Amino acid sequence: MSDILNKILSVKAQEVASAQAAKPLHAIKAEAQAQTAPRDFVAAIRNKIQAGKSAVITEIKKASPSKGLLRENFNPAEIAQSYAEHGAACLSVLTDEQFFQGNTEYLKQARAACNLPVLRKDFMIDPYQVYEARAMGADAILIIVSAFQTPSPLMGEGRGEGAATFNLTAMQELEQLAHKLSMAVLVEVHDGLELDAALKLTTPLIGINNRNLRTFETHLETTIELLSRIPSDRIVVTESGIHKPEDVALMRNHNVHSFLVGEVFMRAADPGQELARLFG
Numbered sequence: 640m641s642d643i644l645n646k647i648l649s650v651k652a653q654e655v656a657s658a659q660a661a662k663p664l665h666a667i668k669a670e671a672q673a674q675t676a677p678r679d680f681v682a683a684i685r686n687k688i689q690a691g692k693s694a695v696i697t698e699i700k701k702a703s704p705s706k707g708l709l710r711e712n713f714n715p716a717e718i719a720q721s722y723a724e725h726g727a728a729c730l731s732v733l734t735d736e737q738f739f740q741g742n743t744e745y746l747k748q749a750r751a752a753c754n755l756p757v758l759r760k761d762f763m764i765d766p767y768q769v770y771e772a773r774a775m776g777a778d779a780i781l782i783i784v785s786a787f788q789t790p791s792p793l794m795g796e797g798r799g800e801g802a803a804t805f806n807l808t809a810m811q812e813l814e815q816l817a818h819k820l821s822m823a824v825l826v827e828v829h830d831g832l833e834l835d836a837a838l839k840l841t842t843p844l845i846g847i848n849n850r851n852l853r854t855f856e857t858h859l860e861t862t863i864e865l866l867s868r869i870p871s872d873r874i875v876v877t878e879s880g881i882h883k884p885e886d887v888a889l890m891r892n893h894n895v896h897s898f899l900v901g902e903v904f905m906r907a908a909d910p911g912q913e914l915a916r917l918f919g
């Protein structure tokens with residue numbers, strides 16, 4: 640139970656409880672419904688791909704549990720503008736405070752500074768957070784399948800083939816609510832069992848995280864290995880560990896044209912210029 644993801648999830652459950660105590664569900668619902676219509680996250684990705692380009696979801700992330708502080712001079716509005724100028728398809732903004740030094744305000748600032756659709760990057764476990772996402776202006780949410788693993792009574796901590804099951808009903812509830820609020824859903828997987836569960840959702844956006852959220856080890860082969868199992872009507876988004884033009888070429892040679900990239904951009908003096916350099 641001591642892996643990083645489990646730690647994050649237990650803190651998250653407490654955060655949701657206290658957020659809901661401070662602002663009840665009916666109040667956050669009203670805020671979500673008062674927002675103007677979301678920007679079309681899926682269309683932004685499709686348009687880039689149809690134009691023969693890479694569709695890059697550029698991330699705004701101040702720190703991470705594995706790497707610590709990534710960027711000293713952290714100005715979300717400036718970063719968002721720079722990404723938009725240099726051809727990003729969408730933004731991803733971390734809102735988790737405890738582990739990623741994210742903030743709701745960062746998402747609002749970034750979104751106000753450009754016209755790109757914005758993903759709320761957080762650990763979604765409860766419908767309350769979906770309303771919260773829309774209330775802060777988000778256009779898309781992330782559903783991380785491994786966060787919905789139900790512990791098998793037959794297994795210890797590890798996970799062998801066939802051992803894991805996932806709370807599909809809970810994932811579907813979040814997806815349906817996001818869609819009801821006109822937001823897109825990026826569903827994230829790291830292995831074949833998670834992929835089987837993800838494919839039971841209806842969203843076209845399948846993220847393959849090259850990083851294991853339990854150990855934080857990152858291997859680009861994770862994407863390549865799962866590709867053949869994904870039907871052609873879904874859009875594969877390769878996530879994490881993309882650092883070099885060769886990494887981009889590897890993915891594009893395997894017909895993967897959508898990317899979620901954070902760290903290399905955060906470490907660059909000008910994140911947008913780094914985007915142009917990496918994908919140019």
Ligand SMILES: O=P(O)(O)OC[C@@H](O)[C@@H](O)c1c[nH]c2ccccc12
Nearest residue numbers: 698848878879880881899900901902
């Ligand atoms: O910084 P990187 O290695 O380019 O990765 C970006 C993104 O994929 C990563 O931040 C991420 C992917 N899935 C997540 C889930 C939670 C938090 C973070 C993530």
